[in-house]
Amino acid sequence: MVQRELSVSTRARAGEPVRTCVGCRQKGLAADLLRVVAREAESEGFALVPDPKRRLPGRGAWLHPDPKCLSEAARRRAFGRALRVSGSLDSSELDHLVGAVELSEAGHSGL
Numbered sequence: 001m002v003q004r005e006l007s008v009s010t011r012a013r014a015g016e017p018v019r020t021c022v023g024c025r026q027k028g029l030a031a032d033l034l035r036v037v038a039r040e041a042e043s044e045g046f047a048l049v050p051d052p053k054r055r056l057p058g059r060g061a062w063l064h065p066d067p068k069c070l071s072e073a074a075r076r077r078a079f080g081r082a083l084r085v086s087g088s089l090d091s092s093e094l095d096h097l098v099g100a101v102e103l104s105e106a107g108h109s110g111l
């Protein structure tokens with residue numbers, strides 16, 4: 001018997017906003033998740049814009065800054081659903097940011 005649910009929720013403290021990651025669907029503190037908004041792209045479709053300062057207007061989607069969560073969200077088209085946009089979504093800015101996070105944390109650890 002393993003009680004996974006308990007271990008997931010213990011990090012949330014009272015009064016802190018909790019959001020659900022669009023990638024892995026796990027809940028986490030808003031402070032631990034990256035806010036992402038959609039901006040109309042110049043050509044067509046939308047661009048996903050990371051909003052680490054959470055200042056951009058409009059609907060936001062929340063994602064762990066983790067390449068696994070990003071690819072999972074992209075695979076399921078979770079951003080389009082969360083942000084209520086359809087058509088093509090350009091995630092290059094987000095790819096860059098999330099990929100950079102991974103590199104800075106694990107790139108030189110010599111695993």
Ligand SMILES: [Zn+2]
Binds near residue numbers: 021
């Ligand atoms: Zn996640």
